Amino acid sequence: MAAVGPLSPAEAEALVRALRGTELRDAGGMGWLWQHECVEKLNMHAILSASAGQEQLLTELLVSHAKIPVLIRELILAEVWKHKVFPVLCQLEDFHPSSTFPIYVVLHHEASIINLLETVFFYKEICESAEDSILDLIDYCHRKLTLLAARSASGQAVTQQELHPEELAMQEMQKQAEIMEFEISLKALSVLRFITDHVDSLPLSALTRMLSTHNLPCLLVELVEHCPWSRREAGKLKKFENGAWHVVPPEDQMKMTKLDGQVWLALLNLLLSPKCLQKYHFDGFNKSQLLKLRAFLTEVLLDQLPNLMEMQRFLSHLAVTEPAPPKKDLVLEQVPIIWDHILKKNAGKWEAIAKHQAQHAFSHTEEELKFQAHRWAQVYSLDMLEALAPEKPRCRLCGAEAAKRCSRCRNEWYCTRACQVQHWQKHRAACNLLAQARGPSGTQ
Structure with a gap:
């Protein structure tokens, strides 16, 4: 098995150059997925490089190619999608996707970008290269910290037993979005702290x-x-x-x-x-x-x-x-413009965007899902994920230290057979996709 490590300089530069701005309507589409893959690979590369003390190359590439403002705009675009389009998507009566994993990928996009920014914003050059968009990032961090401060200590349980299977899947997506929002807010706290480290360089x-x-x-x-x-x-x-x-x-x-x-x-x-x-x-x-x-x-x-x-x-x-x-x-x-520009550009179109994405981005045939799952399996490579793991695996259901891995997709860990069985209904769709993508031998 090949050693897991950061990308080569040429690969990293190619991915940085490929970063482009997208539109709200494009979320989940093929062009958007390519951008997500670039961000995800750069995110993993940044974490591995930082752990090896070699992150200087990536920061130089992001600065020299002026990509920090692009990432900040994509971050806020993902935030707007989650708060404006995703709730409408969950309420569409005739929307029953065969797999909710493509929706999860779009929800996860914001987490990937903020994680990448958290890793690189340690450097003053990155903070300075944000230019006017630093105001938008400050506003973004303020929104997240306000949610964090107001967050209730006791979460509400989801009443799953009264839901149909299709409704259950979308309800689970909403629950995942809430969990993700908490983790994103914690990342935003770190980004804000790094911004304050460089107050003397800020406008x-x-x-x-x-x-x-x-x-x-x-x-x-x-x-x-x-x-x-x-x-x-x-x-x-x-x-x-x-x-x-x-x-x-x-x-x-x-x-x-x-x-x-x-x-x-x-x-x-x-x-x-x-x-x-x-x-x-x-x-x-x-x-x-x-x-x-x-x-x-x-x-x-x-x-x-x-x-x-x-x-x-x-x-x-x-x-x-x-x-x-x-x-x-x-x-x-100066005033931030990205959030307001996105809202004004798409005002009154949230339902139309949600219906368009339900039809074109999230309603895949079985063959399309298999093809997409193969791409996801390559991006979220098992060796790479294990190299990124900060500690021993934790049970996907209860959070205890885990020693057993799902033998089909090899992507989830459990402490006992009972936890694995209890989690199966939620895990089944993603498990089937990843298992099919890796083929009968379990390899990509």
């Missing part, structure tokens, strides 16, 4: 957007307070890490997670940077919200992230002083 409009328009410091305080990636179930503390909820043993419950760190680092950047201090309005409300952070700055936390001692000193000073009002500059402020 003044971007700083105004973060501090005045959206008041991101107060939104981040809410995330510290409510910590949506932490919850209690049956008396046990669970935290969300590496794509799954894990029970935290008592001795690790005070340990800071990567997500906790992202929030605190973003707050440090937005509150203690000289440019931000001049721009932010420390009025009564903002001041009272920020002072809530003092209760969380325990010795245990400061030991794990010593930079927060500077935050502690700042808050102590803030509590007894009245900061100067923000410096007001007379500037022509």
Whole structure:
């Protein structure tokens, strides 16, 4: 078996060059699928390259070919599709696809792009190459963090027993979309933190957007307070890490997670940077919200992230002083345009787009599904996915550590036979497609 590794420089450049903007109506079509494959391969390449310390080439390609604005537009286009077209698609009475996997691929497109951006936005050059579209990305991150802050700790169970099989499949898609939305929001948090790392390189409009328009410091305080990636179930503390909820043993419950760190680092950047201090309005409300952070700055936390001692000193000073009002500059402020442009261009067309896609993108014959499944099997290659895995496999149903893999598609893991049987109704369609794509021998 060939060794799994990043793409060659020539392959990476070819994929970067191939990135193109698409239209909302095209989602799920053949041309759109080619773009998705490019993004997915670059996403996997970026993760493998980062783990090997070789991601510089990809960042240079994305900057030199001016592809970051293209990716940001595609990210927002995928978001609009999910919120405007997908709900209409789920309500179409005469739409009963033989497989919902093609719809899942379109839903997953947003997750693939934000994951790619999370990997590369660590670099200042990437942030600068976003140019005016950085405003759209800031707005996108704000929308996701607002959803995250408002997210209820207790999810509602899906009443599947009263649904017909066709309705059950679409209901499962909606449930998957909700789960994906949570994970995408966590990625957006990381992207926002990287943007705040480079506040000195951002245009003044971007700083105004973060501090005045959206008041991101107060939104981040809410995330510290409510910590949506932490919850209690049956008396046990669970935290969300590496794509799954894990029970935290008592001795690790005070340990800071990567997500906790992202929030605190973003707050440090937005509150203690000289440019931000001049721009932010420390009025009564903002001041009272920020002072809530003092209760969380325990010795245990400061030991794990010593930079927060500077935050502690700042808050102590803030509590007894009245900061100067923000410096007001007379500037022509830029505004984000991508979200509004997509909404205006497609206003009143959501149902027509959904019907068009139901007929042309998501109603495949058996042969078309087999052909498409073969392409998916090549993109989501088993060796590549295993190389990307951050830890031992987890059961697809209950999340426990798993040692058994589905022998047909070899794509899902289970801890016991009982979990596999219980999950079969949901897994069957994708399993059949991938098994057919790999052929009777199980090879591609």
